Each structure stands twice: as C-alpha cells, then as structure tokens.
Amino acid sequence: MDIKTLCLGVLCLHDASGYEIRRVFEQAFSHFHGAGYGSIYPALDKLTAEGLVSCELQHQDKRPDRKLFKVTPAGREHFRQALTQALPGEKIRSDFLVQMFFAHLMGTHELADALDRFEQELEGKRIYLRSLIERKDLTPGMRFGVEYGLATVSAKLDVIRRRRGALLENHLDAGKVDFDAPL
Amino acid sequence: MDIKTLCLGVLCLHDASGYEIRRVFEQAFSHFHGAGYGSIYPALDKLTAEGLVSCELQHQDKRPDRKLFKVTPAGREHFRQALTQALPGEKIRSDFLVQMFFAHLMGTHELADALDRFEQELEGKRIYLRSLIERKDLTPGMRFGVEYGLATVSAKLDVIRRRRGALLENHLDAGKVDFDAPL
DNA sequence: GCTTGCATGTAACCGGTTACATGATTGT
DNA sequence: ACAATCATGTAACCGGTTACATGCAAGC
Numbered sequence: 001m002d003i004k005t006l007c008l009g010v011l012c013l014h015d016a017s018g019y020e021i022r023r024v025f026e027q028a029f030s031h032f033h034g035a036g037y038g039s040i041y042p043a044l045d046k047l048t049a050e051g052l053v054s055c056e057l058q059h060q061d062k063r064p065d066r067k068l069f070k071v072t073p074a075g076r077e078h079f080r081q082a083l084t085q086a087l088p089g090e091k092i093r094s095d096f097l098v099q100m101f102f103a104h105l106m107g108t109h110e111l112a113d114a115l116d117r118f119e120q121e122l123e124g125k126r127i128y129l130r131s132l133i134e135r136k137d138l139t140p141g142m143r144f145g146v147e148y149g150l151a152t153v154s155a156k157l158d159v160i161r162r163r164r165g166a167l168l169e170n171h172l173d174a175g176k177v178d179f180d181a182p183l
Numbered sequence: 184m185d186i187k188t189l190c191l192g193v194l195c196l197h198d199a200s201g202y203e204i205r206r207v208f209e210q211a212f213s214h215f216h217g218a219g220y221g222s223i224y225p226a227l228d229k230l231t232a233e234g235l236v237s238c239e240l241q242h243q244d245k246r247p248d249r250k251l252f253k254v255t256p257a258g259r260e261h262f263r264q265a266l267t268q269a270l271p272g273e274k275i276r277s278d279f280l281v282q283m284f285f286a287h288l289m290g291t292h293e294l295a296d297a298l299d300r301f302e303q304e305l306e307g308k309r310i311y312l313r314s315l316i317e318r319k320d321l322t323p324g325m326r327f328g329v330e331y332g333l334a335t336v337s338a339k340l341d342v343i344r345r346r347r348g349a350l351l352e353n354h355l356d357a358g359k360v361d362f363d364a365p366l
Numbered sequence: 367g368c369t370t371g372c373a374t375g376t377a378a379c380c381g382g383t384t385a386c387a388t389g390a391t392t393g394t
Numbered sequence: 395a396c397a398a399t400c401a402t403g404t405a406a407c408c409g410g411t412t413a414c415a416t417g418c419a420a421g422c
Binding site: 064 | 371372373374375376377
C-alpha cells in the first residue's frame with residue numbers, strides 16, 4: 001500500500017492539510033508505517049491531478065496559509081477498492097534481528113548494548129500504545145490494531161528479558177551451521 | 184542494513200554462490216528480511232570491486248558453472264564494523280494493519296476474508312519457525328532470533344483469534360475520531 | 367535571542383523490485 | 395512431455411528518504 005493510497009485513506013476520515021496528514025501518520029500509524037513530507041506532498045499533488053481529492057486554499061490569521069484537501073466521491077470509492085483488494089501482509093526489516101543472527105561476530109559488550117537499546121525502544125512503544133488504547137474515540141478496527149501492536153511489543157520484550165542473560169553468556173559459541181541441510 | 188552488507192554477512196558464515204546466498208536469505212532470514220536475485224547479484228559485483236570479497240569461477244559436471252565468493256580479511260572486518268555500529272531497529276510496513284485501521288470502510292465479508300488470509304499466512308510462518316527451532320546446529324544468536332519470531336507470530340495469532348468475532352460484529356461503528364486531541 | 371510549531375515544497379539520490387533473458391539437467 | 399532445480403545476469407522502473415529552502419508567530 002503506497003503513501004498515495006494512505007493519504008487518501010486519512011482524508012476519508014476527515015479533511016486535512018498535508019501537515020495534518022503527517023501528524024496522523026505519526027500519531028496513529030507510526031508503529032506499522034512511516035511517512036515524511038517528502039512523500040506526502042507529492043502524493044497529494046498526484047491525487048489532486050487524478051481527481052480523487054479536491055484542494056482549497058485557506059487563509060489563516062497568525063498562521064501560514066494552508067491547503068485543505070477533501071476526498072471526492074471518486075476518491076472515496078477508489079480507496080474502498082484499494083483497501084479491500086490489497087492482500088493482507090506485513091513486511092519486516094529488522095536490523096536488530098540481523099545483529100542477533102550474527103551475534104557470534106559481536107563483542108559481548110556491543111551485544112549487550114544492542115539488546116539494551118532495543119529494549120528501551122520497545123518499552124517506549126509499549127507505553128505509547130498503552131496510552132492510545134485508553135482513548136474512547138477509536139473505531140473497533142483501530143482498537144484492534146493497537147491491541148495487536150501492544151501484544152506484539154509485549155511478546156518481544158518478554159523474549160528479550162527472558163533470554164538476554166543466557167545469550168550474553170554463550171553467544172560466542174559459533175557452532176557450525178549447515179545451510180545445505182533441508183531446513 | 185542494506186543487501187550488500189547482508190551478503191557479506193552470509194559469506195562470513197561460509198563461502199557461497201549468489202544462488203546459495205539467496206537460499207540462505209529465504210531459509211534463515213525470510214521472517215525478518217527479504218531479497219531477490221535482482222539485488223544480490225549487483226551487490227556481489229560491488230563487494231568484489233571494493234575488495235571485500237573474492238570471486239572464483241567453478242566448473243561443475245552436470246550443473247551450470249558457478250561463481251564461488253569468499254570474504255577477504257578486509258571484508259570480515261568491514262562486516263564486524265557495520266554490524267556493531269548499526270542501530271538496532273525494526274521497520275514494519277503492514278498492509279494488514281492498514282486494513283484493520285480502516286475496517287469500518289470494508290464490508291464484513293471482505294474483512295473476514297482479510298483476517299482469515301492473514302491468519303493462515305501467520306500459521307504457515309509459525310509452523311516454519313517451529314521446525315527451525317528443532318535444529319541443533321544453530322548459534323545461540325540464531326536460536327534467539329527464531330524464538331523471538333515465534334513469540335511474535337504467536338502473539339499476533341492470539342490477538343486475531345481472540346478478537347476476530349467481536350471485530351466482525353461491530354466494525355461498522357465508525358464513531359468520530361479526533362486526531363486533534365493530544366494523543 | 368532561541369527554540370518550537372505551523373506550513374509548504376523540491377531535487378537529488380538511492381536502494382530495491384519486477385520482469386525479462388538464457389539454458390542445461392533431473393525427476394514425475 | 396513438463397515442471398522444478400541449478401545458475402547468472404540486466405534494465406527499467408518506482409517509491410521513498412534525505413537534505414535543503416523559506417518564513418512567520420508564540421512562548422521561554
């Protein structure tokens with residue numbers, strides 16, 4: 001699902017400027033998708049050109065002008081299509097797990113450091129997701145997403161905390177891995 | 184961590200051809216990183232040009248010729264550096280969670296379908312990771328990675344199975360989400 | 367005076383995916 | 395006969411990240 005489609009989705013929730021869309025990405029999506037201005041503004045241009053959103057310039061006192069985008073009926077329908085036709089999947093790119101995979105090539109101190117840092121990062125996410133789940137204005141789907149994120153983060157923290165000691169003690173045992181054996 | 188570095192890492196485990204490296208990606212990494220030939224072969228060319236790996240042509244009877252790549256001492260050191268200096272993080276891009284987030288815009292049937300498909304995909308991953316964990320030749324770090332993956336997948340499956348019914352019953356309650364409220 | 371927040375953009379770059387091209391051998 | 399496995403590559407394309415550029419208002 002590309003950023004263009006995601007912007008369209010956010011605009012199906014309510015009208016917004018590019019700046020606001022970014023905030024929604026940050027606040028509501030950040031645990032499963034990221035996006036910066038460099039992809040959002042061009043995406044909005046394309047959506048406008050395709051007639052899926054309309055754009056109206058707003059003057060504001062004591063604040064910079066802003067462009068308010070609204071979904072057109074065609075845009076709403078387009079998003080529904082894209083949403084239902086997408087195949088539900090997840091792409092993960094974990095530098096943390098790369099480090100664990102090659103842990104026997106790291107020093108014990110550096111390994112401990114990587115584990116600590118990542119644990120802290122996860123802890124931050126967990127706190128954030130716990131605060132999100134308190135909100136009363138989430139749709140059932142959004143709440144589901146937050147619970148899913150929370151369960152995932154908790155499971156990860158649990159493994160890290162339970163296995164950390166043992167890993168640090170024997171990570172240098174390289175063994176011989178046979179990748180020719182049928183996995 | 185880019186594919187070039189990851190190839191170098193695999194070659195730190197044992198000498199291999201591009202084709203074999205791809206198999207390692209598939210069999211050992213696939214749950215946290217992906218790569219196809221289109222990125223591996225160019226990466227190996229660059230590594231060779233930089234003197235981080237050496238390349239030797241092998242003739243084989245009854246099989247196509249292959250290029251056997253080996254890490255040089257410089258390459259091994261380069262990988263150790265990259266590994267320890269990388270900051271441990273994870274990037275997730277979940278079309279599944281996008282669908283859940285906008286579940287109120289989907290039909291009940293399509294939503295059920297998305298949940299079922301994704302559940303099946305996770306179940307496949309779980310079975311695969313369980314078979315991996317049986318292996319006796321994994322390093323402690325690799326075993327840690329598999330356990331981490333298994334715990335994560337199990338937690339996800341658990342949420343899906345526990346919340347599926349309730350979500351399908353009331354996903355159409357759109358409510359009014361206020362993204363201006365401080366999250 | 368400095369930082370933070372609001373607000374919009376662009377251009378270069380990069381890394382990776384997809385699709386295509388080739389070809390022998392082995393197993394069903 | 396047909397599909398799968400081994401084996402290497404290229405070229406086009408695409409989507410996203412990074413860094414830069416600008417500017418005003420409010421609060422510390």
